[in-house]
Amino acid sequence: MTQAPGNKRHDVVVVGGGLVGASLAIALDRIGLDVGLVEAAPAGALPAVFDERNLSFADATVNALEALGVMAKLRAPTGAIVRIHISRRGDFGRACLAAADYGREAFGQVVVARDFGEALEARLGELQRLTRYRPARFIGLGEGDEATRVIRIAGDEGERELYARLLVAADGTGSGVRHALGIEADRHDYLQTLFVARLRAARAPDGTAYERLGDHGPTALLPRGDRHFGLVHGVARDEAAAVQALDDAAFLERIQRAFGWRVGRFESIGARSVYPAIRTVARSTIAPRAVLVGNAAQTLHPIGAQGFNLGLRDALTLAELIEARGGGQSVDPGDAGLLAEHAQRRGEDRARTLAMSDGLARLTANDAPLLRPLRSLGLFALDRVPSAQALLVGGAMGYRGQVPALCRKAS
Ligand SMILES: Cc1cc2nc3c(=O)[nH]c(=O)nc-3n(C[C@H](O)[C@H](O)[C@H](O)COP(=O)(O)OP(=O)(O)OC[C@H]3O[C@@H](n4cnc5c(N)ncnc54)[C@H](O)[C@@H]3O)c2cc1C
Secondary structure, three states, X not given: OOOOOOOEEEEEEEEOOOHHXXXXXXXXXXXXXXXXXXXXXXXXXXXXXXXXXXXXXXXXXXXXXXXXXXXXXXXXXXXXXXXXXXXXXXXXOEEEEXXXXXXXXXXXXXXXXXXXXXXXXXXXXXXXXXXXXXXXXXXXXXXXXXXXXXXXXXEOOEEEEEEEEEEEEOOOOOOXXXXXOOOOEEEEEEEEEEEEEEEEEOOOOXXXXXXXXXXXXXXXXXXXXXXXXXXEEEEEHHHHHHHHHOOHHHHHHHHHHXXXXXXXXXXXXXXXXXXXXXXXXXXXXXXXXXXXXXXXXEEOOHHHOOHHHHHHHHHHHHHHHHXXXXXXXXXXXXXXXXXHHHHHHHHHHHHHHHHHHHHHHHHHOOOOHXXXXXXXXXXXXXXXXXXXXXXXXXXXXXXXXXXXXXXXXXX
């Protein structure tokens, strides 16, 4: 294709410089590709998604981010998860899993999204080949040919076109790229709202991540690296406005009732952010010379803390398939066979992680007293049956399906 002046050509254009898009840009640069990264947020400001949410990074994610040089850029201490404690309010069953039982020091690490954003930004700043377009919004697709995708973007300097052999949609849940490609998505609203905040309790975190399932949503406490817990509290959507209106003391009382006294009295709480719990799943993850990754491909209920972990594996699998064909600029990253292999390889991990998050979310929705004994039995079994535990733990640590090599610790 001939190229108009001012327009640029790349091997890969990634739309969306959030958690997954930025990680992918680093992974593709590592194998010698020329990448254009399009992000709506301006230079000098982190995209809004790098907020105060607490991200639980699975072991596989930590390994990969170490290999990509991102973990070393984190300035704040991370919180190691060495135990996972799951219980349900009003039921007798509970499950307690310890990393040491699996020969591991930790199941994963808790990182605040804002800190992660700063670390990614520092690492992106070191890349020599990467071109960043920001602030720039994806506004549509242009007329391409068999070898080229044409991507239309608008920024401070007006509109321009980018040419790429592969277009990656990493533009999140409401993906405009997905829409422009004509890929439909199925949406399910859990009718829950999640409150996220930093919380201080009488007892400091000891490495235990607590997941307490309630009738209308989960209450989770993640051990942060700064003496605080990361709180996630789910409430029925029609209660959300009233809960948001509570002052801090009343909000803490509510959390204490929902969670109990396992870490003593709750002492103080930071600013609350609010998220609706909605699952969005694209019906296909590939199109000619295009692939969807991260939230653009699937947005999960946050209860299982798997969204980014899963999205990173989408990204790393793509980089791995390109590298396996030789990497660098001699490979066609948008080759139809490569994309079909990506969709096939991501299938199992995607389906099982979605099922796991959905199952956990449904455990907390619509209390049905008749199901209580069964639910208790489920948690009871989890606590006693090693094979059930191993399955959950393997998935939670990010080792599900065919795992990208970067997720395995270099020995
Ligand atoms: C409360 C909460 C807690 C969570 N906890 C965890 C956890 O513990 N562990 C975990 O693994 N996951 C967790 N997640 C999920 C995780 O946040 C998401 O999976 C992750 O943000 C997905 O990353 P992404 O890059 O695909 O999309 P996003 O992070 O949403 O990034 C999309 C990017 O695209 C940009 N963009 C959008 N449209 C355009 C456009 N038209 N042009 C240019 N740029 C555009 C946006 O500015 C943004 O930067 C949690 C989510 C929530 C809500």
